[in-house]
Amino acid sequence: MDPRTTVINERLRRIGRIIAVSSGKGGVGKSLVATTLALELVRSGYKVGLFDLDFTSPSTHLIMGVKNVQPEEDKGIIPPVMKGLAYMSLIHFSGDQAAPLRGADVSNALIELLAVTQWGELDFLVLDMPPGIGDVVLDLVRLVKHIEFLIVTTPSRLAFETVKKQVRLLQDLQVPIIGVVENMKMNPSENIERETEKLGLQFLAGILYDPEVEDAIGDVTKLRGTTIAKKIREVSANSII
Amino acid sequence: MHEWALAEAVITAAQQIAEKEELKEIREVNIKIGELQQVERDIFRFALSQLKPASFKNATFRISTAKTTLKCRVCEHTWLFSKSNLDEDTAEAIHFVPEVAHSYIKCPKCGSPDFEISEGRGVWLENIKGVR
Numbered sequence: 001m002d003p004r005t006t007v008i009n010e011r012l013r014r015i016g017r018i019i020a021v022s023s024g025k026g027g028v029g030k031s032l033v034a035t036t037l038a039l040e041l042v043r044s045g046y047k048v049g050l051f052d053l054d055f056t057s058p059s060t061h062l063i064m065g066v067k068n069v070q071p072e073e074d075k076g077i078i079p080p081v082m083k084g085l086a087y088m089s090l091i092h093f094s095g096d097q098a099a100p101l102r103g104a105d106v107s108n109a110l111i112e113l114l115a116v117t118q119w120g121e122l123d124f125l126v127l128d129m130p131p132g133i134g135d136v137v138l139d140l141v142r143l144v145k146h147i148e149f150l151i152v153t154t155p156s157r158l159a160f161e162t163v164k165k166q167v168r169l170l171q172d173l174q175v176p177i178i179g180v181v182e183n184m185k186m187n188p189s190e191n192i193e194r195e196t197e198k199l200g201l202q203f204l205a206g207i208l209y210d211p212e213v214e215d216a217i218g219d220v221t222k223l224r225g226t227t228i229a230k231k232i233r234e235v236s237a238n239s240i241i
Numbered sequence: 242m243h244e245w246a247l248a249e250a251v252i253t254a255a256q257q258i259a260e261k262e263e264l265k266e267i268r269e270v271n272i273k274i275g276e277l278q279q280v281e282r283d284i285f286r287f288a289l290s291q292l293k294p295a296s297f298k299n300a301t302f303r304i305s306t307a308k309t310t311l312k313c314r315v316c317e318h319t320w321l322f323s324k325s326n327l328d329e330d331t332a333e334a335i336h337f338v339p340e341v342a343h344s345y346i347k348c349p350k351c352g353s354p355d356f357e358i359s360e361g362r363g364v365w366l367e368n369i370k371g372v373r
């Protein structure tokens with residue numbers, strides 16, 4: 001038997017809330033939302049971790065402008081503290097190299113890191129998820145007792161239709177969903193807000209497309225001044241803290 | 242030193258099996274370690290001895306090592322993993338998360354990183370023996 005799964009909930013025991021920032025669709029702003037949310041929670045005085053679970057295309061380190069460091073060991077792996085966050089990413093181990101992983105490898109790496117990472121006491125652990133409802137979503141739902149999801153979509157029906165399927169899956173599995181963030185809005189349409197409410201979910205925020213975001217990538221101070229960060233601050237204050 | 246975390250997983254898993262099989266006293270715990278993860282046996286063994294609960298007091302921990310077989314998915318070449326041609330940082334990275342082998346190791350025949358770790362990945366609990 002694989003012994004690793006038996007210790008996962010013990011490793012996560014002293015974490016108040018575990019929030020997976022997820023979407024059925026790729027490229028909708030999950031990584032940006034996850035990173036700004038984690039940074040915002042730190043700014044509010046909480047102890048926060050950020051775990052980049054997009055093993056094959058990690059990007060939270062680029063958003064924060066931090067480099068990989070070999071983590072310390074102490075009866076497990078201690079996540080290095082970066083920008084005030086306990087920060088875990090496969091880049092600590094794969095560095096600048098590509099990580100060409102198939103589904104079973106992704107699952108194995110996820111279970112390994114869940115089993116050996118010593119997060120200690122945290123108020124929040126934010127997970128930046130890969131797109132879709134594949135291995136990582138299924139493994140987390142299977143293995144992590146108190147996980148919650150925060151869903152990101154764009155105004156596009158192409159995004160929202162995949163989100164609907166994801167929501168249905170999570171609701172069937174009785175996994176709590178905090179709500180839906182609509183990102184990269186180009187006009188004031190309330191369509192996604194209405195559709196979200198039809199699913200019985202809270203519409204958390206509509207975030208406009210902001211051409212200044214690109215310039216803030218890699219610079220946490222600039223990032224905190226973007227419209228995204230301001231909206232996420234409201235989401236954090238109204239629906240998470 | 243993250244061997245402790247792995248040893249704790251083995252003990253927890255062994256306890257779960259013992260409970261399920263209603264074993265009161267455990268006599269033997271058989272563990273297989275894949276070479277790829279390069280677990281430090283001495284630390285691992287010491288951690289097991291420190292972490293084991295009372296019902297494991299008289300248990301023998303048998304630890305066997307499995308060679309790591311890698312099989313290329315592109316050209317089907319099969320070869321054995323060897324730590325000797327890796328630098329220290331790379332070996333350590335693979336020690337933490339064996340899957341990052343895909344970032345550093347390539348098929349010696351065709352150069353693809355798309356290989357399967359067919360055997361000898363990491364820590365595996367084979368079975369436990371005890372009395373009811």
Ligand SMILES: Nc1ncnc2c1ncn2[C@@H]1O[C@H](COP(=O)(O)OP(=O)(O)OP(=O)(O)O)[C@@H](O)[C@H]1O
Nearest residue numbers: 026027028029030031032131184208209210211213
């Ligand atoms: N509100 C916004 N305004 C402008 N650009 C944005 C906004 N939100 C995200 N972006 C940009 O869109 C791109 C995708 O964002 P991000 O990487 O966060 O998405 P993702 O959902 O994590 O993608 P993936 O599915 O690949 O993980 C990035 O270049 C990001 O800077």
Ligand SMILES: [Mg+2]
Nearest residue numbers: 030031054059
């Ligand atoms: Mg992303």
Ligand SMILES: [Zn+2]
Nearest residue numbers: 313316348351
């Ligand atoms: Zn090959």
